[in-house]
Amino acid sequence: xxxxISGSLLLADPAGLLxxxxxxxxxxxxxxxxxxxxxxxxxxxxxxxxxGPVHMVPMVAxxxxxxxxxxxxxxxxxxxxxxxxPLAAIAIAAMPVGIWLLxxxxxxxxxxxxxxxxxxFVMVLITGWRYHGPRPLALTLGIGGVSGAMMATTxxxxxPVLLYMLAAEMxxxxxxxxxxxxxxxxxxxxxxxxxxxSPTGLAALxxxxxxxxxxxxxxxxxxxxxxxxADQTYRWIAYIFLAVAGLFGLFA
Numbered sequence: 001x002x003x004x005i006s007g008s009l010l011l012a013d014p015a016g017l018l019x020x021x022x023x024x025x026x027x028x029x030x031x032x033x034x035x036x037x038x039x040x041x042x043x044x045x046x047x048x049x050x051x052g053p054v055h056m057v058p059m060v061a062x063x064x065x066x067x068x069x070x071x072x073x074x075x076x077x078x079x080x081x082x083x084x085x086p087l088a089a090i091a092i093a094a095m096p097v098g099i100w101l102l103x104x105x106x107x108x109x110x111x112x113x114x115x116x117x118x119x120x121f122v123m124v125l126i127t128g129w130r131y132h133g134p135r136p137l138a139l140t141l142g143i144g145g146v147s148g149a150m151m152a153t154t155x156x157x158x159x160p161v162l163l164y165m166l167a168a169e170m171x172x173x174x175x176x177x178x179x180x181x182x183x184x185x186x187x188x189x190x191x192x193x194x195x196x197x198s199p200t201g202l203a204a205l206x207x208x209x210x211x212x213x214x215x216x217x218x219x220x221x222x223x224x225x226x227x228x229x230a231d232q233t234y235r236w237i238a239y240i241f242l243a244v245a246g247l248f249g250l251f252a
Contacts (some may be wrong), residue, residue: 065221
């Protein structure tokens with residue numbers, strides 16, 4: 001693993017890391033296709049262990065962007081920009097704090113934090129809890145800030161915003177569009193910031209490009225599977241995948 005500044009870590013060890021990375025992103029794509037969520041959350045703890053958090057964050061964000069672009073074109077007219085704009089802006093403003101933590105904290109601490117966040121998110125999803133309290137601007141900005149810092153440090157900034165958006169009193173199509181727009185905006189900025197701040201940024205982008213066809217194929221197959229069984233069945237499969245990824249990151 002010597003060529004970490006400008007070369008692909010995966011292609012430097014194709015017999016080992018590339019196989020495990022391919023299986024990981026293929027599974028993440030399947031889950032994204034049939035369940036509609038969770039690909040980045042599944043990849044984060046596994047790649048934090050395999051490649052380290054500093055490499056994992058920009059790589060996972062880069063892999064997610066093309067899928068987000070495709071989804072955005074179909075959902076852009078339903079986006080509630082007055083809601084998404086402030087949320088994304090404060091998340092972006094908080095990202096430098098998260099990047100500082102990413103390059104300052106011990107990698108094992110970040111890996112464990114990623115895994116704990118994933119496992120807590122799975123627990124919340126299983127219980128079906130949703131926030132139904134007031135939604136003042138201060139709370140919206142606070143959640144956006146926490147999400148942005150978490151995203152830059154762990155790539156798993158989604159749970160706070162996702163749970164907050166799902167509880168909004170908006171049509172389902174608007175909620176979905178808001179989620180897509182938020183992650184696309186913040187993802188682009190995160191990749192740019194980490195590419196500038198991290199010595200392995202270019203290597204992470206190369207690895208994302210290497211893995212992109214695999215996750216797209218997995219997503220396509222997953223979308224073809226959707227509708228073959230009850231929606232709840234696929235969600236429980238996704239919960240199991242996420243829990244296994246979180247436990248792997250916690251104990252590997």
